[in-house]
Amino acid sequence: MKARVIVTLKSGVLDPQGKAIEGALTSLGVDGVTQVRQGKVFDIELNASSPDQAQDHLKAACEKLLANTVVENYRIEIM
Amino acid sequence: MKAAVVLFPGSNREQDAVRALREAAGIKAQIVWHAQTELPEGTDLVVLPGGFSYGDYLRCGAIAGRAHIMDAVRAHAARGGYVLGICNGFQILCEGGLLPGVLMRNRDLRFICKMQHLRVEHTKSLFTRAYQPHQIIKVAIAHGEGNYVADDETLKRLEGDGRVAFRYCDVRGHVGGDANPNGSMHDIAGIYSEKYNVLGMMPHPENLIDPLVGGIDGRAMFAGLTALSA
Numbered sequence: 001m002k003a004r005v006i007v008t009l010k011s012g013v014l015d016p017q018g019k020a021i022e023g024a025l026t027s028l029g030v031d032g033v034t035q036v037r038q039g040k041v042f043d044i045e046l047n048a049s050s051p052d053q054a055q056d057h058l059k060a061a062c063e064k065l066l067a068n069t070v071v072e073n074y075r076i077e078i079m
Numbered sequence: 080m081k082a083a084v085v086l087f088p089g090s091n092r093e094q095d096a097v098r099a100l101r102e103a104a105g106i107k108a109q110i111v112w113h114a115q116t117e118l119p120e121g122t123d124l125v126v127l128p129g130g131f132s133y134g135d136y137l138r139c140g141a142i143a144g145r146a147h148i149m150d151a152v153r154a155h156a157a158r159g160g161y162v163l164g165i166c167n168g169f170q171i172l173c174e175g176g177l178l179p180g181v182l183m184r185n186r187d188l189r190f191i192c193k194m195q196h197l198r199v200e201h202t203k204s205l206f207t208r209a210y211q212p213h214q215i216i217k218v219a220i221a222h223g224e225g226n227y228v229a230d231d232e233t234l235k236r237l238e239g240d241g242r243v244a245f246r247y248c249d250v251r252g253h254v255g256g257d258a259n260p261n262g263s264m265h266d267i268a269g270i271y272s273e274k275y276n277v278l279g280m281m282p283h284p285e286n287l288i289d290p291l292v293g294g295i296d297g298r299a300m301f302a303g304l305t306a307l308s309a
Contacts, residue, residue, distance in 0.1 A: 012227075013228065014183070014186075014228070014237045014262070016183075016184050016185070016186055016187070016226075016262075017184060017188065018186050021190055027260075064141075064145065065137070065141065065145060066137070068138055068141065068174065068181055070179075070180065070228075070229070070230070071181050071183065071228060
């Protein structure tokens with residue numbers, strides 16, 4: 001089974017990297033960008049008997065390691 | 080007094096910690112590999128040294144914070160054992176759940192390597208008992224992710240309980256503004272656990288124990304630990 005985990009910063013948490021990218025896009029002449037927030041994407045292959053079981057495994061992966069829930073949110077997409 | 084310095088793949092300040100313990104406190108420390116599941120018997124103090132454990136992959140300290148040895152370190156801390164995390168060690172303590180909050184990318188995105196003044200907030204802990212209250216000390220900082228972030232409730236608790244150990248300040252002791260190198264909330268450079276037995280800090284006191292390298296303001300921290308020798 002294939003899945004994608006998306007980890008993003010919680011709103012309100014400062015993201016200096018996103019800010020720098022935002023500034024760079026503006027200086028490159030890309031119009032209309034008002035905000036950039038940087039996150040992480042994990043493409044994961046796993047063995048699971050059902051999407052629900054995969055969801056459980058991935059939730060554990062997020063809580064234990066992939067996200068720091070103090071400042072990050074995560075979203076799981078089973079493909 | 081028995082001290083253990085944990086070595087993760089990518090740690091690089093472990094010998095600095097060993098030297099500081101030996102020369103400033105007369106403590107012979109043992110290096111412990113991260114894959115071990117137990118600390119040497121009778122360990123009083125665990126030091127998590129600076130460096131770039133696991134290449135800072137995922138998040139600084141994230142993978143090391145979940146290493147096998149960390150279960151033993153958590154149990155040691157829960158028993159009241161002393162733990163000192165310096166720089167990457169502080170990041171590992173936060174990621175490993177021993178201290179609250181998280182260390183984010185520096186406000187200006189740059190890796191900062193320079194001398195920095197700190198204010199010792201109080202001298203009630205073993206780590207700071209050899210300093211004077213509100214003493215201004217000068218030590219080195221060298222980090223890219225030292226921007227301390229925690230939610231309001233956590234900050235309130237840290238402040239209310241006197242758990243801020245060190246704050247960034249200027250040479251006159253003024254805290255905040257330009258004296259804050261990395262954007263840390265409340266100018267925090269180091270914090271304690273609830274029982275003050277775990278200290279995490281971004282600056283490097285272990286590198287300021289010899290006048291040859293520019294100062295000895297780090298010595299008092301290790302001198303304070305000699306109480307454990309008794």
